[in-house]
Amino acid sequence: MIELNTVYGPVQSWRFGRSLGIDAIKPPKKCTYSCIYCQLGRTARYLKSPRDLKEPVTPEEVEADLRSYMRKLNEADIDFVTVSGCGEPTLNPMLKGIIEAVRKVLPTRRVVVLTNSSLMRLKDVREALSEADITVAKLDAGDEKAYRIVNRPAPGMPEVRELASTIKEARRDFRCLMLQVMLLETTWGFSNVKPPHLSSLLDMVLDINPDVVQLEVPYRPPAEPYVKVPPREDVLRAHQALVEHLGRGRVWTYGLHDRRGRPVRWLAEASEQMVLELLARRPCTAQDVAQALSIPPSEAELILKSLLEKGEVASVKLGGLMYYVVR
Ligand code: SF4
CATH class of the missing domain: 1.10.10.10 (Winged helix-like DNA-binding domain superfamily/Winged helix DNA-binding domain)
Incomplete structure (x- = not known):
């Protein structure tokens, strides 16, 4: 397998426009969850704590990769720098240093961290996330049954109620909290966009009261072939229910909100x-x-x-x- 850089993109993101990716984990995938819709496939082996991550990506590595990558790109062609990658970035105990390394090289760009929220109860993780301009925290279920079906957490991970109260409490430390919610159904009849699971999910989202809610659908190939994109009318109903409480500007829904399309001018040939x-x-x-x-x-x-x-x-x-x- 070819040696991969820690920097990739910019990808065209419907949420953040031209988003330069920083992989804080690197392949193969390492995560505390094995979400049924994960575009990286199933989690072969769960990691449960930053202590379990062997040879983590270092801030020095990210800084060197980023400096070399920026020889091919104009800084003005990057809208956001997004720290995520092949798994859960808060598994990296040097996440805070990685965000600082990004700021050293790209001081004018806003830094986003995508997290599945499972390790947010750890003080060091919250401290690292508070360095980001935007923390995007995953919440796909409002009840334990749906959480276990959709996210398949590793043994020992918090229950979904605890997860939600941790996000709510940690919110005070973050500059901006966005919740990322994957709306989906399965070929065998499960749906988190329909009763009985939808109302508990919406209640939990509203109780956390994030700055923005992002409603997504699994349009890329999922880990499990039984995952389906839910009917558009169900997604729009969930969107409308949230808009009534939060206002239109705070609900970003796939298909309605779209920041893609601005080109990137490369200074190097595609390879x-x-x-x-x-x-x-x-x-x-x-x-x-x-x-x-x-x-x-x-x-x-x-x-x-x-x-x-x-x-x-x-x-x-x-x-x-x-x-x-x-x-
Ligand atoms: S939390 Fe993210 S990386 Fe982990 S399994 Fe879920 S979608 Fe994949």
């Missing part, structure tokens, strides 16, 4: 390595790759074809689109 860096962190279509690297779709297709022939990537069809993945 197979750049495409691999991207695909190792999220499945992409040829169109996604073309947008991220500002190249024509035909050029993206040629690079993907070559990577497929070498066996470096695989393709998965979903919703009429062909996604390319590194697994």
Whole structure:
């Protein structure tokens, strides 16, 4: 397997526009959850604490990678720097130093950290998250049954009620808290966008009262083939219920809110390595790759074809689109 950088993108994010990714974990995936919709596949082995992470990505590594990566990019073409990657970034005990390293290289860009919230009860984790401009915390369920179905937490992780009260309390330390909620259903009849699970989820979101709620759907290839995108009318009903309490500006819903589309002017030619860096962190279509690297779709297709022939990537069809993945 090719050696991957800790920096990738910028990806076109519907939430944050041109989002430069920092991978605080690096492949293979390491997480406290094994969400059924995870675009990185199932969690092969759970980690439960930052102490369990062997050879974590260091701030020095991120700083060096970022300085070298920025020779290919204009800083003005980055809207946000997002710390996440191949698993749960708060598993990295040096997360705070990583955020500081990003600020050293890109002092004018806002830093976002995506977390699944499971380790937020730890003081060091909260301290690290409070360094970010925006903390995006996951909450996909308002009751224990739905939480276990959707997130499949490692043994010993907090129950969902405890998780919610930790997020609510930690909110005071954060500059901006956004909640990220994945709305989904399964082929065997589960849905968190319908009764009985929806009302407890909405109540919990409103009780936390974040600055923004992001409602997503699993449109990229999920870990489990039985996961489905829920009907649009269900998503819009959940959106409307939240808008009534929080106001339109605080509810970002996939398909209604879209910050994608502003181009990135690269100072280097697109390479197979750049495409691999991207695909190792999220499945992409040829169109996604073309947008991220500002190249024509035909050029993206040629690079993907070559990577497929070498066996470096695989393709998965979903919703009429062909996604390319590194697994
Ligand atoms: S979606 Fe995030 S929290 Fe869930 S298993 Fe994947 S990496 Fe972990």
